[in-house]
Amino acid sequence: MxxxxxxxLNKEFDEKWLPLMQEGGFNKLGLHSLYQYGGMEWHINWLLKEQTRALIDKFEEAGIAVEQELHSVDWLLPRSLYSSYPQWFRMNEKGERVGDWNFCVSNEEALEYIEISAYKYAMLVRQTSHNYFLWSDDKRNMLCRCEKCRHLNGADQNMRIMKSILRGLKRYDAKAKLSFLAYDDSMMLPTEKPDKDMFLEFxxxxxxxxxxxxxxxxxxxxxxxxxxxxxxxxxxxxxxxxxxxxxxxxxxxxxxxxxxxxxxxxxxxxxxxxxxxxxxxxxxxxxxxxxDEEWRKQFGTDDLMQCGRAMREI
Ligand SMILES: [Zn+2]
Incomplete structure (x- = not known):
């Protein structure tokens, strides 16, 4: 490969990963957030710490591309906006607008808000790589069921979200490329054509x-x-x-x-x-x-090294 x-996981990123990745022959590191540890808001603040930046530089200088792989919609369109703009949010199966996850992808104002937030994200993070992975929320069955969205399958709803995000990223980085994640709700065939700067992530x-x-x-x-x-x-x-x-x-x-x-x-x-x-x-x-280190002490690094070898050889 x-x-x-x-x-x-972001909080498990430390210097000890560098020799492990080198020994395993891995050449890309994705940093990921989980909601239980503060999600994307925590991740961005952590990325902006000087120590985190210095550590990322160390990996990149060693030839390992460092990228951010994040479920992002709840950050791009904060849930606190629900009380002021409920129509921006998704309609559930019962016909109620709910400010839980994702949003109404037929609402132009919400799509524009997402676009501007993606621009803001790119400006804040100023990453070296042109590859972006800003996924929809990590929750199953969270599509919008309003009259305008209900005919759109999960991949089509994801496509609208990703097109807005990509427009925002391109205002900062004209070479930006964006992941189209096929996963849970979006593990379907989109009927709308992807942008040329979107790549599949399966x-x-x-x-x-x-x-x-x-x-x-x-x-x-x-x-x-x-x-x-x-x-x-x-x-x-x-x-x-x-x-x-x-x-x-x-x-x-x-x-x-x-x-x-x-x-x-x-x-x-x-x-x-x-x-x-x-x-x-x-x-x-x-x-x-x-x-993490504690896990590796208990269970070793054989699986990690074998997987790296398999990826190198195939
Ligand atoms: Zn909708």
Whole structure:
């Protein structure tokens, strides 16, 4: 794989990751936030700390691209605006406007607000990479069901959000490229054409993680077919796969105190990488959230190194 990434939790980012990434041959680091640790608001303040910037510089000087991979809508359109502008927010199944997650993607003012916030984000963060990953909210079944939105599937609603975000990013960085995340609600086929500067990011969280993607498991078959259809819409050259091979958080239901050993199976991971490769994909990353120093002391780094080797060899 040309791009071999690890996505870790912001507060677990430290210098010790540099030799580990080098030994594993990883060349991209994604920094991720979780709502339970302050979400994107915390993440931005943390990114603006001098120590964080210095640490990112160290990784970039060593040839590792550092990017931010964030669920962003609740920051781009703060929920506190709901009381003043309820029509900007989504309509639930009962026909009520609710200020919980995402928003009404048919509301032009809300879309414009998102665009300006994306511009503000880019100005604040001033990242080196032109790749941006500002995803919709990390909650399932959070689409807008208003009269204007209800015919739009999850991918189409995501497309409208991402087009606004990309317009905002481009005001700061004309070369900005934005992830179109296929995940949960947006794991569908968009009917609207993507912008040329959007790339597919395929994150099959609903797959069977214990069996190869290319097997007769029903979920894996559905995910596989979806990827192949998405690759008829998005070019494979720029597409990325975001996997869960090393995601301690997924396997502990995002509860750090429950974090245990990973069910890592190198043969299965290699089969998955071979499948992705056969589909023309050259960029893969895996979450490695909760693989912090304490976890590594307990469970070691064999899984990490094996995964890095598989990504290098396939
Ligand atoms: Zn709507």
């Amino acid at each position: 040309r791009e071999r990434g690890l996505i870790i 994150a099959p969280i609903g797959r069977n993680h214990l069996k190869p993607l290319n097997c007769d498991d029903e979920k894996n078959q559905a995910n596989r077919e979806m990827l192949l259809k998405l690759l008829k819409i998005f070019p494979a050259e720029s597409a990325r796969v975001l996997e869960y091979f090393l995601d301690v958080s997924l396997f502990s239901n995002w509860e750090r105190e429950k974090a245990g050993a990973l069910p890592y199976d190198d043969a299965r991971v290699r089969k998955d990488l071979e499948f992705y490769r056969s589909a023309g994909i050259e960029r893969t990353a895996t979450f490695a959230v909760f693989m």
